[in-house]
Amino acid sequence: MFDITVIGGGIVGLATALQIQKTNPARRILLIEKENELAQHQTGNNSGVIHSGLYYKPGSLKATNCIRGYHLLLEFCQQNGIPYDLCGKIVVATEEKELPLLQNLFERGKQNGLAGFKKLSKEQLKEHEPHVAGLEGFFVPQTGIVDYTKVALKYGELLARNGGTIKLGERVTDIRQSDHLEVITSKSNYQSRLVINCAGLYSDKIARLTVKNLNVKIIPFRGEYYKLKKEKEYLVKNLIYPVPDPNFPFLGVHFTRMAKGGVEAGPNAVLAFQREGYKKTDINLSELTESLLWPGFQKVAAKYWKTGFGEMYRSFSKAAFAKALQKLIPEIKEDDLTEGGAGVRAQACSRDGGLVDDFLILEEKYVVNVCNAPSPAATSSLAIGETVAKLALKKL
Numbered sequence: 265m266f267d268i269t270v271i272g273g274g275i276v277g278l279a280t281a282l283q284i285q286k287t288n289p290a291r292r293i294l295l296i297e298k299e300n301e302l303a304q305h306q307t308g309n310n311s312g313v314i315h316s317g318l319y320y321k322p323g324s325l326k327a328t329n330c331i332r333g334y335h336l337l338l339e340f341c342q343q344n345g346i347p348y349d350l351c352g353k354i355v356v357a358t359e360e361k362e363l364p365l366l367q368n369l370f371e372r373g374k375q376n377g378l379a380g381f382k383k384l385s386k387e388q389l390k391e392h393e394p395h396v397a398g399l400e401g402f403f404v405p406q407t408g409i410v411d412y413t414k415v416a417l418k419y420g421e422l423l424a425r426n427g428g429t430i431k432l433g434e435r436v437t438d439i440r441q442s443d444h445l446e447v448i449t450s451k452s453n454y455q456s457r458l459v460i461n462c463a464g465l466y467s468d469k470i471a472r473l474t475v476k477n478l479n480v481k482i483i484p485f486r487g488e489y490y491k492l493k494k495e496k497e498y499l500v501k502n503l504i505y506p507v508p509d510p511n512f513p514f515l516g517v518h519f520t521r522m523a524k525g526g527v528e529a530g531p532n533a534v535l536a537f538q539r540e541g542y543k544k545t546d547i548n549l550s551e552l553t554e555s556l557l558w559p560g561f562q563k564v565a566a567k568y569w570k571t572g573f574g575e576m577y578r579s580f581s582k583a584a585f586a587k588a589l590q591k592l593i594p595e596i597k598e599d600d601l602t603e604g605g606a607g608v609r610a611q612a613c614s615r616d617g618g619l620v621d622d623f624l625i626l627e628e629k630y631v632v633n634v635c636n637a638p639s640p641a642a643t644s645s646l647a648i649g650e651t652v653a654k655l656a657l658k659k660l
């Protein structure tokens with residue numbers, strides 16, 4: 265009998281298990297991951313940015329967990345010898361109509377308590393990034409880069425070293441409830457007093473095993489990247505972001521210098537036809553139909569179909585992708601880009617319409633479901649872990 269079973273070996277599940285172990289070393293913890301290795305999905309396919317907490321609604325779970333998670337992450341990296349670089353980033357307005365949005369974002373950063381970030385004129389932007397073209401912008405010194413796969417694997421290593429059990433290559437298929445819980449996997453059955461669901465792209469499916477009328481569905485949005493050719497990497501010193509569309513939870517295609525080397529451009533945001541569909545050709549008809557038939561998604565699609573088609577077009581046309589990037593760096597040419605990888609975001613969509621903006625944690629009697637943990641959940645992982653651990657331990 266385990267005290268707590270965590271489903272999902274991504275950065276959120278691992279951080280949660282680690283935080284429980286830290287405060288309650290005697291608890292018997294099991295973590296189950298369906299892949300043969302940890303961190304194979306969102307955690308292993310993201311931009312690797314340590315977010316500062318700039319964008320999020322003050323007081324929201326995203327804002328509070330990102331800011332606390334940021335400090336916990338840096339401390340963790342220092343203690344465990346994981347390299348990171350607080351290189352800072354610039355946010356750039358390239359059109360007049362973006363200037364009020366830039367100002368709103370600047371104010372939000374101040375509300376979220378970011379110190380030392382400053383407005384930049386057209387000329388000052390070039391001091392940070394000589395090849396950028398913009399009307400105005402600002403610099404966020406706190407932002408950094410790290411390899412989240414390394415971070416997650418270290419969480420896993422510490423969890424196992426201190427007595428946690430990690431089962432790889434086992435898919436959870438059911439949860440049965442009696443006086444305790446029985447977690448059924450593709451290989452075995454485990455008895456547990458409590459379950460924490462951190463299954464990312466399948467977190468709604470796991471939640472539905474114990475929640476009758478779940479009002480959210482995970483809609484998968486693929487984010488595709490291009491890489492800058494080695495000889496063009498000089499065009500980007502650090503991180504260059506556009507002003508995001510406030511209607512969407514995504515940040516717009518940007519340039520990121522990666523902790524593991526190289527410069528990436530992206531990610532866009534296109535509906536994935538399969539939850540773990542990393543390629544345009546990946547289609548799972550039943551998963552696609554589920555997304556399309558979800559009333560909340562239909563409302564989002566009806567409202568934002570133009571943006572959606574634009575993203576789709578950019579996904580198929582490298583020239584269109586390059587054109588979007590040229591707004592930030594006019595010198596970039598289609599030829600300077602080579603195809604990069606892709607990640608798929610697990611974005612919760614509510615039944616009555618709307619992409620869920622904040623992190624969403626749903627509590628049942630003996631189950632805690634993390635049902636929306638998109639960006640900046642990698643930055644925030646140790647803080648989300650603390651939050652979920654507290655909720656879970658109260659139930660034991």
Ligand SMILES: Cc1cc2nc3c(=O)[nH]c(=O)nc-3n(C[C@H](O)[C@H](O)[C@H](O)COP(=O)(O)OP(=O)(O)OC[C@H]3O[C@@H](n4cnc5c(N)ncnc54)[C@H](O)[C@@H]3O)c2cc1C
Pocket residue numbers: 271272273274275276277278296297298299302303304305306307308309310311312313314315434435436437462463464465466467470486487531606607608609610637638639640641642643644
């Ligand atoms: C393109 C992209 C860019 C991003 N950029 C950033 C960034 O720069 N900074 C940042 O902070 N965040 C970023 N994010 C967000 C961040 O990567 C995620 O929020 C974070 O990785 C979520 O972690 P997770 O553990 O919840 O999910 P995941 O890493 O997806 O882990 C969930 C795990 O659950 C497992 N699982 C699912 N179903 C089952 C089952 N039935 N049984 C057993 N196991 C199961 C999966 O195999 C998976 O390993 C980005 C995300 C994407 C996709």
